[in-house]
Amino acid sequence: MKIQTRKGTGMAITRRQWLAVGLSIPLTLAAGTQAAISGSASGARTALTLLVGAAPGGGWDTVARELQAAMRENGIVSNPQVVNVPGAAGTIALEQLLQMRGQSDVVMITGTVMLGGVVVNDSPHDLTATTPIAHLADDYEAIVVPADSSLKTLDDLVAALKEDPGAVSFGGGSLGGTDHLLAGLLAQEVGVNPSEVNYVPFAGGGEAVSALLSHSVTVGVSGYNEFADQVTAGNLRLLGIASPKAVAGVDGPTFSEAGYKAYLPNWRGAVAPAGLDAEDAAELTAILSETVKTPEWKDALKRNKWVDAYQEGKEFREFVESETSRVTKTIEELGL
Template structure:
């Protein structure tokens, strides 16, 4: 299978993310349930499985802020546990069966990290709570870079792969997968790309601005501020249309529609949770998703609203794992 099949398997799956809608129940019992005041969670520790400045870190801190502003939690803190596509954090959380007041931010990168690293623990060891959002990938260069388009960047890579280093997330991450898609499209062997993995967006940003690499790939939110400030040049965003407020030379549709792509991130808890506590956590996230605070945070970070909670998210997660396992296996990156 060629790497371009990622589009039909992974990219389409994440681009088409959508929660099942439900009709409004106007019965008296439904109204009584809706009127019942939610009792705020006492405390919460949210694990961001990557370094500060990363997409996971932003998702964790955005959740922390939105829960607090909506009075859904009395005290919440974020702890960063970076390493190995999130699997270092996963290995710490998975054994804590039934532990209360503990959430972990997860997503496509952790799923692919489990598969590519062959870890003993998997997402099956966690309790799925909700898929929070989707995010477009972007390709950037330093502001003074000679490359004006993604075509020029990959022409240089094709000519001399080692001369062009690209900073991104961990091996097998969404960033890595998207670089593979682009490489295949432009006739470059994915394995030939000089891909330099970092544990967080902050480290990748430093490498790009410091001239240690010639380009970078990450989620839109991680580089948006630097692009707006003129410190980085946005070559490509993996969306079908231009994104508001952040300039890019091209969208994916400008290059090839098959290059449209979204990463996704979610919130999970340790396995073995009490059913009542699991229900309460999911209700808190549903209420957070409907709050103005969350909507403002999502808009600020250019996140796409792909919210999906509870059993629907758990079902989708298994389907997504099957797709991603197949893709990484065909790419020779699967150890599971």
């Protein structure tokens, strides 16, 4: 797959560099030392750090801040803090989390993007090295174009790809992430060699939207919520959402409705450091379980067009293992 390199977009680094990065990151995220998450006199846990492996404003950050608001509003955690550690598709944050072995006051927001980032960036660890806590929601990928684009439908996009793959530039997030994978999967399905796809990675959704509006890229690929405002405003047009069935609040065809099999959920979940004892893991699970039952979280699902996909315990652990294997195999098959 042809990749246009851009500064700060998470290009692959070596395992040696990863270890150096890991050693340079402080072990304590929040101010002070590790805080207990046991219940306070009011019934609320006193502190919890929500680690986000991306800059403010993106999908993981939005999940963390929605959780933070729901926890505070309902007295589940009295002082939840969001800490952003961006870079390399979240794998810098992953390495930091794994240095906190046994620490029970932190969870990291993660998902499909990080699975791909682990492979592309040759990270020394993957999510199976963590303690899985909960699968929170799915955010399906969308493909959009500028409103004045000559591409009106997914069929038009496919025709353009078949005619000249290099002439159709896909703007999306980090290398090996869901945006990158979807471009490759669609190309593969319609008989175009994924290695010929022209993929342009951006550090965040805002950059990708700007590139679309300035016609610097042909097509945008991301979670629908990244484009929703511009689609509603009439500046971007939704060609399709990569979901097997309609998503509430999204006015546009699914890939399935348009006749394409490719689909890709960008799942959102929470994991904790390795080495937690059963009691600490159960406590963190209880926090997330309580939070997703709140009116605030249910409203967040609706506003952000997320699909409820809650899992915990053994079910989520098996899901993480399965997804790690599936995404790794897909990246290798697509030559990404």
